Amino acid sequence: xxxxxQNDTFLRACLRQATPHTPVWLMRQAGRxxxxxxxxxxxxxSFMGLATNTDYATEVTLQPLERFPLDAAILFSDxxxxxxxxxxGLSFQLGEGPKxxxxxxxxxxxxxxxxxxxxxLRYVFDAVTSIRKALNGRVPLIGFSGxxxxxxxxMVEGAGSSDYRLVKTMLYQxxxxxxxxxxxxxxxxxxxxxxxxxxxxxxxMIFDSWGGVLADAAFHTFSLAYTARVLAQLKREHNGVVIPxxxxxxxGGQWLxxxxxxxxxxxxxxxxxNLARARALVGExxxxxxxxxxxxxxxxxxxxxxxxEAEVAAVLGSFGAPHTxxxxxxxxxxFNLGHGISQFTPPENVxxxxxxxxxxxxxxxxxxx
Amino acid sequence: xxxxxQNDTFLRACLRQATPHTPVWLMRQAGRxxxxxxxxxxxxxSFMGLATNTDYATEVTLQPLERFPLDAAILFSDxxxxxxxxxxGLSFQLGEGPKxxxxxxxxxxxxxxxxxxxxxLRYVFDAVTSIRKALNGRVPLIGFSGxxxxxxxxMVEGAGSSDYRLVKTMLYQxxxxxxxxxxxxxxxxxxxxxxxxxxxxxxxMIFDSWGGVLADAAFHTFSLAYTARVLAQLKREHNGVVIPxxxxxxxGGQWLxxxxxxxxxxxxxxxxxNLARARALVGExxxxxxxxxxxxxxxxxxxxxxxxEAEVAAVLGSFGAPHTxxxxxxxxxxFNLGHGISQFTPPENVxxxxxxxxxxxxxxxxxxx
Numbered sequence: 237x238x239x240x241x242q243n244d245t246f247l248r249a250c251l252r253q254a255t256p257h258t259p260v261w262l263m264r265q266a267g268r269x270x271x272x273x274x275x276x277x278x279x280x281x282s283f284m285g286l287a288t289n290t291d292y293a294t295e296v297t298l299q300p301l302e303r304f305p306l307d308a309a310i311l312f313s314d315x316x317x318x319x320x321x322x323x324x325g326l327s328f329q330l331g332e333g334p335k336x337x338x339x340x341x342x343x344x345x346x347x348x349x350x351x352x353x354x355x356x357l358r359y360v361f362d363a364v365t366s367i368r369k370a371l372n373g374r375v376p377l378i379g380f381s382g383x384x385x386x387x388x389x390x391m392v393e394g395a396g397s398s399d400y401r402l403v404k405t406m407l408y409q410x411x412x413x414x415x416x417x418x419x420x421x422x423x424x425x426x427x428x429x430x431x432x433x434x435x436x437x438x439x440x441m442i443f444d445s446w447g448g449v450l451a452d453a454a455f456h457t458f459s460l461a462y463t464a465r466v467l468a469q470l471k472r473e474h475n476g477v478v479i480p481x482x483x484x485x486x487x488g489g490q491w492l493x494x495x496x497x498x499x500x501x502x503x504x505x506x507x508x509x510n511l512a513r514a515r516a517l518v519g520e521x522x523x524x525x526x527x528x529x530x531x532x533x534x535x536x537x538x539x540x541x542x543x544x545e546a547e548v549a550a551v552l553g554s555f556g557a558p559h560t561x562x563x564x565x566x567x568x569x570x571f572n573l574g575h576g577i578s579q580f581t582p583p584e585n586v587x588x589x590x591x592x593x594x595x596x597x598x599x600x601x602x603x604x605x
Numbered sequence: 606x607x608x609x610x611q612n613d614t615f616l617r618a619c620l621r622q623a624t625p626h627t628p629v630w631l632m633r634q635a636g637r638x639x640x641x642x643x644x645x646x647x648x649x650x651s652f653m654g655l656a657t658n659t660d661y662a663t664e665v666t667l668q669p670l671e672r673f674p675l676d677a678a679i680l681f682s683d684x685x686x687x688x689x690x691x692x693x694g695l696s697f698q699l700g701e702g703p704k705x706x707x708x709x710x711x712x713x714x715x716x717x718x719x720x721x722x723x724x725x726l727r728y729v730f731d732a733v734t735s736i737r738k739a740l741n742g743r744v745p746l747i748g749f750s751g752x753x754x755x756x757x758x759x760m761v762e763g764a765g766s767s768d769y770r771l772v773k774t775m776l777y778q779x780x781x782x783x784x785x786x787x788x789x790x791x792x793x794x795x796x797x798x799x800x801x802x803x804x805x806x807x808x809x810m811i812f813d814s815w816g817g818v819l820a821d822a823a824f825h826t827f828s829l830a831y832t833a834r835v836l837a838q839l840k841r842e843h844n845g846v847v848i849p850x851x852x853x854x855x856x857g858g859q860w861l862x863x864x865x866x867x868x869x870x871x872x873x874x875x876x877x878x879n880l881a882r883a884r885a886l887v888g889e890x891x892x893x894x895x896x897x898x899x900x901x902x903x904x905x906x907x908x909x910x911x912x913x914e915a916e917v918a919a920v921l922g923s924f925g926a927p928h929t930x931x932x933x934x935x936x937x938x939x940f941n942l943g944h945g946i947s948q949f950t951p952p953e954n955v956x957x958x959x960x961x962x963x964x965x966x967x968x969x970x971x972x973x974x
Binding site for chain 1: 768770777778817819820822823876903905919
């Protein structure tokens with residue numbers, strides 16, 4: 237049904253297999269920093285108009301690949317499509333973030349929640365298949381979803397928040413309601429990601445964007461446990477091919493030892509994490525060893541080319557000597573930013589970054605002999 | 606000149622000496638959640654009108670002590686008084702955060718910066734003396750400042766920021782300018798805190814509120830190194846009494862091993878930190894052992910009294926058995942929130958919290974025999 241994969245470096249690194257260079261892609265790589273994205277967005281009229289139109293979603297997903305030799309594509313969509321399908325009424329005000337028309341703030345609202353009919357998310361699965369076809373085997377396609385906790389943050393707050401007061405009030409005051417919502421979110425996310433896999437996604441990533449705002453104990457109870465509940469329900473392979481699962485908790489650097497126990501292949505890391513330490517904790521060999529993805533500060537892309545190259549060298553150097561033995565698995569890195577790329581990024585600096593990752597990581601492997 | 610201290614539990618805990626209960630105070634304890642604060646604020650006309658008037662600053666500093674049996678007072682002021690004295694023009698728009706009229710965004714602006722004349726900050730030192738007198742020895746008075754890096758964030762951004770793009774662009778593109786600004790900030794903060802000590806502050810705290818937004822390597826170079834530069838210049842004692850120094854990096858939980866090397870007595874911790882782990886890393890005995898301050902999620906104060914008491918028990922339990930041997934130093938905790946108290950907090954819940962810390966921590970000591 238789909239063309240054979242030409243560049244499998246990303247998928248191999250996910251499985252901790254050796255690769256000729258360190259694969260690289262960027263969170264939010266299809267986005268507002270690209271003038272061609274803005275042009276398509278203008279044609280579509282609105283963000284959801286863009287995300288729900290298969291042709292537009294395909295077009296913008298491929299745009300960064302036309303410019304830069306990236307090693308993976310990621311579905312163009314939003315992390316909040318699932319609660320939208322639950323009937324919460326997602327919209328995007330221009331210049332502001334996402335907003336829900338009917339936030340979930342009391343027992344009655346929680347009791348009304350249920351796993352949405354996946355047919356309401358058909359536009360996402362259609363986009364996955366369309367993008368996979370358009371990629372024509374160039375690079376693998378990553379599907380994704382928000383984590384149960386991150387969805388709950390938006391569902392309760394109704395929008396972004398600086399203090400997460402409403403969602404945390406529910407968490408501390410009515411943990412029963414929070415657990416009920418998180419269980420529904422987890423089962424919804426699992427169905428959603430499995431449908432993306434069936435539609436053609438070759439890896440899936442869970443964005444726990446707001447896990448890092450939780451207190452230590454609360455993170456384990458209200459975020460990690462429900463990410464684990466999603467993972468337990470995910471397909472391990474599709475048509476005989478393993479589907480790697482990536483988990484990224486922004487601000488989760490202190491919880492890597494607990495995250496090592498997750499049944500997934502890759503942990504994403506933000507820029508606050510020391511890669512050498514993370515590799516020692518969760519990236520070296522052992523039954524639960526994970527590939528690590530990250531973790532350049534997106535603001536490095538506002539520096540000059542030579543400075544960007546130096547920061548790429550620092551991130552590669554911090555991870556340390558790459559694994560090169562083709563006969564076994566070992567420590568593996570997927571280069572990425574530590575968070576989504578800024579809309580103000582000069583596109584030419586992204587080119588500098590991607591090429592620096594490829595050339596420097598090839599040189600590192602060559603110097604290891 | 607000042608009345609003798611009646612409740613020295615906070616100062617003793619700072620020095621890792623045994624105390625009959627775990628001392629407690631709350632970041633931003635004099636603030637908008639108190640109706641009496643709002644009344645004084647209304648009389649003063651503006652935030653800076655409040656902060657620059659000795660009588661008003663004294664009045665609001667003492668307000669929470671009239672309500673709750675807190676173990677320390679903290680100077681009412683703002684972390685941005687120092688750049689204001691540098692001539693950047695600090696103001697507070699109603700409902701928004703602080704704003705600088707002339708942010709520091711290029712080489713010319715950095716070259717104009719210098720350590721301000723401390724006479725411009727006389728209103729702060731006058732407030733310290735006035736508050737110390739008004740306290741009449743009830744509890745010790747904590748002075749404070751923003752850290753060099755945190756000041757730089759506001760000085761470059763001109764206001765709060767969600768991505769710190771401008772200040773990080775300068776950091777990555779012109780590290781020379783950033784180092785120059787941070788050196789001036791550090792020397793200014795040191796003079797500022799020493800003057801607070803001379804005016805009557807019995808402990809001083811450095812708020813590195815935005816240290817946690819930095820990448821791992823950048824934190825060490827651009828935040829921690831300049832906090833250390835401040836500490837190196839601070840008075841160790843005043844009139845023969847030791848002046849404890851507290852450092853709080855919000856989001857700094859991954860860097861505790863490096864922060865252990867700081868020449869200070871106490872590290873503040875936000876709610877993401879596991880206290881048992883922090884105690885093992887930096888709170889147990891040894892040449893650089895520190896007292897630990899924190900770390901309840903301020904949103905716990907939106908729960909019910911029994912739930913607040915349970916969360917207090919969890920924080921005390923996470924730190925573990927308190928040190929009780931009066932003949933030597935040992936692990937010590939100062940109870941606090943992990944960040945400033947929310948303006949929406951019901952004051953009666955603060956009372957529940959403070960009393961729970963006292964009664965539970967006394968019980969813990971009694972049960973140890």
